[in-house]
Amino acid sequence: MNSPNETISQTSPELISALSDEEGRLSTMEKRLAEVVLADVTYATNASITEIAARAGVSPPTVTRFCRRLGCSSFSDFKVQLARSAYVGLRYLKPESVTSTPAEVAEDIVTKAQNALFQMHRALDLTAVERAVALISEAQMVHAFGSGGNSAMIANELQNRLFRLGIRISASNDHGMHLMIAAAAEPGTVVFGSSFTGRNHELVRCFGLLRERGIPTIAITQTGTPVAEAADVVIPVDLPEGRNIFRATSTRFAFLAVVDIIANLVAYADKPRSARILRGIKEQLIRHRDGDDRQLLGD
The missing domain is CATH 1.10.10.10 (Winged helix-like DNA-binding domain superfamily/Winged helix DNA-binding domain)
Structure with missing residues (x-):
């Protein structure tokens, strides 16, 4: 002692x-x-x-x-x-008393995910989504910024969804790289940022630099936060998380759904291009992996 x-x-x-x-x-x-x-x-x-x-x-x-x-x-x-x-x-x-059997945990996780999707859908700013889709569809280059576990995943998922639609996109999860990309961005670039808390001050700094240089920015984040104030287009996701410290955040399901909505609308914005690229990807997967067209597209 x-x-x-x-x-x-x-x-x-x-x-x-x-x-x-x-x-x-x-x-x-x-x-x-x-x-x-x-x-x-x-x-x-x-x-x-x-x-x-x-x-x-x-x-x-x-x-x-x-x-x-x-x-x-x-x-x-x-x-x-x-x-x-x-x-x-x-x-x-002193964590709150939580369920712990497999059945209880499974129900808790799935219910919270369903609630997150429902609440996000009910409050979704469709005008902001449309603005984001227009910027991405017309961009010569899209950069997706996200750091930390969840936001890094969202940035990577946006890249995963959009490259197969013919969008030139690069995802980065490093603060230093974000700043350098922001400093080097040319006209025709759009920068997307994910921040679950809206308090990623490095992302705020990058968005400020991009605004000074006339590069449009899109953010999925909480309303009224520094990141939201720094972005040109904000798709707000404001969800309660509860006090269970052991359960992974259900808000990430809402963020993923927003990404899917954006990607789907980008695909519809240029259906011929999207279909052509998706067909080319599928042909390669059939030839070298699947053997037929019954499998998933290739995730």
Whole structure:
């Protein structure tokens, strides 16, 4: 165990983790204090030092020493950091009760995906979709930007859907590459960006640069976010996620559906070209892989 004078945590995002004492670094008395705080964070952020000491059965000076052990300069500083970190850590420290049998998990995943698709469809901005399709269909080159697990997947999926329709498109998942592509983009280019949170500041920077250079941008993201404000065309997807930290985000199904809607409309915008390229792809797959035309197109 660490010495009583050794600091455990120095930044607010780590405070909840330090209080949970997963490494067994707190003394018995400190554990009692930590349990009191975690049992009711709202109470702890509003209570006086005397009230917390009484609830834990310790003296006020012990509370002060405890706060300093956690990297806080004072009891007041502890309460400020606790209020900040509670929003970051509590749902991960005490996850909600969730279903866990295969049948329950399967139903939960599928239901959430269905709900995400339904809610996205009901709120879909068709005018924004039409504008995006027009830009992509007429573009000489499309760049798809997305970083992080989900947005990277969306950018790659847009490339996967559009290259087979005759659209010149390149997907990138690297911030540095995004900036260089934005700086090098020529007239006739359209840049698409995916951001689930809308707070990808690197993407905002790229969109700002592209706007200065007259290159149109399209974003799938949340309404009223920095990314939405920086884009020329915004297809908003605003969906609740719930508090189950173990379930993958169902919002990605909505994003994928938006990509499919865009791709389908791009195909319809030039049916002869789309059909010709799709036929050429299928011929190669039949010749070298499938042997007949009964398989999927080639995903």
